[in-house]
Amino acid sequence: MNVFVVSLIKDFDRRELLNKSFLKYYNDFFIFNALNREDAKIYIDNGNKLKKNKIEMTLSEIACALSHLGIMKDIVLNNIKFAIILEDDVIGGDEDIDEILKIYLSLPENSILIAGGQEGLRSYKNLYGLSVKDKVYRIPQLYYRYLSRTCCYVVSNQIARKxxxxxxxxxxxxxxxxxxxxxxxxxxxSPILKHPLILENSHIEKERKIKKGNNILQVIIREGITYSLYYYLRKIITSYWARYKGYIRIKDNEK
Known part of the structure; x- marks a missing residue:
């Protein structure tokens, strides 16, 4: 079993908490030294391209993407069949690692399992899936957009390559x-591990909150009326389509 943990060198306290939570497995975790904002600036200054999005990527988001990309490259370089990837603020314990491994080994080859971490996200209420076993859902492609965060997931070698x-x-x-x-x-x-609801200590979430804004007016100004209407109509349509197809709204099924 290969478990990578993305962690900034300075975040010693987070790793100490992880050590206490994952007493059985922590010594087997591979701590991947996360890139920071300065690394992100260097990446941009070297002329590397970023995807164009309506909301510009923050430096923390760039550093996060580069860190996870570095792990993907390690998976491929070392010919690892699949790996569990965690961020150092994830909430859980050893029994959750056991459960994640058990679930993943039951899935088709070359699968990706998002193992929780959607707490506090508005998009979570729009996430639908097909139940394949107790609290394990196959997500139709139409609903990938409602998955967020990278705090806990399992990825195969083939998907890492893609x-x-x-x-x-x-x-x-x-x-x-x-x-x-x-x-x-x-x-x-599968809703197994959790993300902290209090985001003050989350490097990436603080910057995202500033960029996105806190109210509907800010969203409309940034996105434009046409796109904003399309965005909200899409949520309504995908909700009705899910009911028609017999998909389960995952947030409701957690209760």
Whole structure:
């Protein structure tokens, strides 16, 4: 079993908490030294391209994407069949690692399993899937866009290769799953590990909040009326389509 943990060198306290939470497995974790904002600036200054998005990538997002890309390259270089990837603020314990491994080994080859981490996200209420077993869902491609964060997931060697290829021309956010997984059919979700609800200590979430704004007026000004209407109509349509197809709204099924 290969478990990578993305962690900035300075975040010693986070790793100490992980050590206490994952007493059985922590010594087997591979701590991947995350890139920081300065590394992101150097990446841009060297002329590397970023994907064009309505909301410009923050330096923390660039550093995050490069860190996860580095792990993908390690997976491919070392011919690792699949790996669990965690971020150092993830909430869980050893029994969750056991559960993730058990679930992943039951899935089709070359699958990706998003193992939780959607707490506090508005998009979570729009995430639908097909139930394949207790609290394990296969996500139809139409709903990839409602998956977010990279705090806990399992990726196969083949999918890692695809992500490397997609990120090589121009860098995308690490959790832009609808784009990074557009050629992947076996995408699964299970609410196992959790992301902190209090985001003050999250490097990436603080910058995202500033960029996105806090109210609907800011969104309309940034996106434009046409796109904003399309965005909200799409959520309504995908909700009705899910009911028609018999998909389960995952947030409701957690209760």
């Amino acid at each position: 992500i490397i290829q997609l990120q090589s021309d121009s860098l995308e956010r690490a959790d832009q799953w609808d784009k990074l997984l557009k050629e992947c059919e076996n995408v699964y979700f």
